[in-house]
Amino acid sequence: MSIRGTASKQFHSMPISISSRVPSAVTSDPSPLDAIRKQTNKVEDILDSASGPIKPYLPAIGRFLIVATFIEDAIRILSQWSDQVFYLNSYRRMPYLITIIFLFSNVVAMLVGSFLIITRKYSVYAVGALLGVVISQAIGYGLIFELNFFLRNLSVIGGLLMVLSDSFARRRITFAGLPSVDEKDKKMYFQLAGRVLLIFLFLGFIMTGNWSIARVFVSFIGLIACVMVVVGFKAKLSAMLLVIILSLFNILINHYWTYSSSHPNRDFLKYEHFQTLSIVGGLLLVVNTGAGKISIDEKKKIY
Secondary structure, eight states, rough: OOOHHHHHHHTSSHHHHHHHTHHHHTTTTTHHHHHHHHHHHHHHHHHHHHHHHHHGHHHHHHHHHHHHHHHHHHHHHHHTTHHHHHHHIIIOOOOOHHHHHHHHHHHHHHHHHHHHHHTTHHHHHHHHHHHHHHHHHHHTTTOOTOHHHHHHHHHHHHHHHHHHHHHHHHHHEEEEOOEEHHHHHHHHOOOHHHHHHHHHHOOOOHHHSSSOOHHHHHHHHHHHHHHHHHHHHHHHHHHHHHHHHHHHHEEEEHOOOGGGGGGGHHHHHHHHHHHHHHHHHHHHHHHHHOOSSSHHHHHHHHH
16 A cells, blocks of 8 residues: 555656656557457357357256266166176276176266256265266276376366356355355365366367367367466356367267267267267356356456
8 A cells, every 4th residue: 555655646746748648658559458358258248149048058058968978988887787897807807796896886876976966966975976986987997097088087077176166055154163164265266176177188189189280270279268268368258169169079070970889989989979078068167157266357357
């Protein structure tokens, strides 16, 4: 406060000829950043008006897409039960009884956890169960050090954290003799962690695959959008851009339905397709709620 007062006195003590020049500098032409901000604001207004009819349903759609990969995985384990048991028992050297318990518990956790997340009940326990599935499968199937699998699962975890942040009510929890705990504080930290983890799928897309002019262009635009999502600058717009890019990528690249059921690539593409849907679901929650309190968007409202 004292610094501001001193600066004010010095300003008013300036000669009139000098101080009269200040407004002309302030009212000069807007900077390129201001011009970009105006254009992005227009685009956001167009998107808001276009998405008006479905906006109330975005949280439900996002939650369903986030758990889509878990539902698909549970169905796949049940439909390929003997193959799953054989692989874990013979190749992973997992004892037969442990294999049965491992697969059964994973199926139950995925189906029950997905149902609870879709219905918005006991979200904390549901997210915890699905996080346990992600970690246990990474260890059980020996994929924890496989880069593409690791990056994709980081993004899935990001989507689950977005669900967790969405589940926190706007209320305070008080305990006798202890300071109050504001759940909004929890929410903003989980939103930040979810935003950061969500973009790892796209980083995996950039790091793998054959390069072409189209892929370089999409990767460049997507990388900029990822950075914007992480720092929370125009988060809704950049998240929507990533939703569009990943949805097109899913249709054009992960088209598992074009392969026969016996084709070796079908299961692999199907797995990647549903995992990408989960990340799209997490990004839809960002589109719906915004970046949260720890973001440039929020700081602009304050300053």
